[in-house]
Amino acid sequence: MNFKSSYLQGVYDGLEARNAEQKEFLQAVGEVLESLEPVVAANPKLEELGVIERIVEPERIIQFRVSWVDDKGKVQVNRGYRVQFNSAIGPYKGGLRLHPSVNLSVIKFLGFEQIFKNSLTTLPIGGGKGGSDFDPKGKSDMEIMRFCQAFMTELSKHIGADTDVPAGDIGVGGREIGYMYGQYKRLRNEFTGVLTGKGLSYGGSLARTEATGYGVCYFTQEMLKSAKNTSFEGKTVAVSGAGNVAIYAIQKAYQLGAKPVTCSDSTGWIYDPEGIDVDLLKEVKEVKRARLSEYAAARPSAEYHEKKNGEHGVWQYKVDIALPCATQNELDENDAKMLIDNGVLAVSEGANMPSTPEAVAAFQKAGVLFGPAKAANAGGVATSALEMSQNSERLHWSFEEVDSKLKGIMEGIFHACDDAAKKYGMEGNYVAGANIAGFEKVADAMIAQGIAY
Structure with a gap:
């Protein structure tokens, strides 16, 4: 990547040197930083306070072994991840992906994107992502259950309703969320909204699937x-x-x-x-x-x-x-x-x-x-945050209520992208608009919370 800003070039080059093998993550960062060039030029405080250096580095990376037993009685071992990327505007929020392609680069790219996507929703949620290289295809329900329970046994130490609230992603639907939630509840002895995408009978939200x-x-x-x-x-x-x-x-x-x-x-x-x-x-x-x-x-x-x-x-x-x-x-x-x-x-x-x-x-x-994805596909995490609200209030909204709120959020996201692009002379460039609109809110919160943060 080549940037006009020597500051951004330095940040990217340093990141690339430390993460040379993480091509998906570097691709995502490069795209965002390119959009932020006019923002950095107009706001020297961002460089002074090292905001860009901080926002591209995850607050925490958790990697762990997942051991489970298949239907033939053989022990299988997979690798699990949770990247807690940024909590400046709220608890970490982002899905869990189960797919053979999952590695640290993929999870970091997804977690980085999630920061800005979640910011665009206007809801108080930070960015995170997780998952495993486990492949649910061809596995029995019992194998899926044993894997999910083993995965959650470790993940449960690092998440919570006010800390980190995972959801589903590729390979993780209602079945997998149910198994994970049951294990979390069993281990922690508490019934909280720590996972979203739950079944309707135990705290899920209508319209989340859609x-x-x-x-x-x-x-x-x-x-x-x-x-x-x-x-x-x-x-x-x-x-x-x-x-x-x-x-x-x-x-x-x-x-x-x-x-x-x-x-x-x-x-x-x-x-x-x-x-x-x-x-x-x-x-x-x-x-x-x-x-x-x-x-x-x-x-x-x-x-x-x-x-x-x-x-x-x-x-x-x-x-x-x-x-x-x-x-x-x-x-x-x-x-x-x-x-x-x-x-x-x-x-x-x-x-x-x-x-x-x-x-x-x-x-x-x-x-x-x-x-762009961080704007156009934000409906899932937006409705997950609405599920969190319902869990906190011990309420259950109708499909029409949730769908109406979702529609309003998505229309608002488009206009936030449109306005940000126009503000920096890039009318019609919704990629830049999404990156800028998502970034500005998070950057303001990071600056307000101090350098140690």
Whole structure:
């Protein structure tokens, strides 16, 4: 990375020297620091007080062994993580990811992004992230339970309702949260809102399952309305992924008048020109936990394609809106150029950092509306924070109440990004706007709390 600011260049170079192998983390930091150049230039106090040096270094990193026994009686060992990145504006808040790709770089990148995402929600939550390289695919319910209990046995020493409140992420849904919460309660002998994404019978919130997918659509709708005076109505949508975020982004896109025509999983993708059948997709992915090939087998209008290197997958079709909802760096520059050539109007990130820097640059150069992950996919953590509020008050809000609050938060996030971008002469650059708006609140809190912090 090359920065105009010698201060930012020095911070990044030092970080790179200490974390040379952590490419995902360095990518995330580089993108944020690039956006902050005009902020640093206008606020010399940030350099004087070492705010940037402090915000890129986690407050605490916890790494631990997770030993569990599989159904054959064999001991298995995985590695667990919790990165408590920044608590300037509230307790650490961020998901737990269970996936073979999980390593310290991935968790640090996610935790760093979470700082700014959580700040944008306007709710009092700091940034953190955790997980393990455990792969839940192909495991029995009993194996999942034993792993989750072993994982929580160590993690429980480091979290709490006013300290660190984890949630779900890739590989961690209601089943896994239930097993982890049961173990936490057993170990600590307390019933508190220490995890979010819980079942409705023991403190969970309505609309939490739908929140990230719904949120990315609410953000996109407000972006379309404000920047182009248009909406989802009558638009065709490409969605990647077939997990929680993708399913409910597809559902909300339908509700807003659009037609989603794609989804994908780790083995391949679906193109359904008649529109994705949400009920069938839920049955295949949420009930059967099966591959998308089963969707195609049950849906005559659907085409199933095996995943192959070098193919554009869901991004090769002519669509108006693209919602990448699978995983990091899934949409590259070539994919972006194909979407641009096919006339895409807007792209919003439902996953964390799913577009490569080159893809983002291509969208921005072409004038495509681009909603970055830390803004567009903040609906999940926003609703997690609403779950924390309900737990603290011992209340249970209706679906409509939560959904209405979520919609208002996502619209507010768009305008915070828009306003920050305009303030620093970068109108329409919502990547910079999100980074700046999220950063300024956290930086103010860090400065107010003193250097030792």
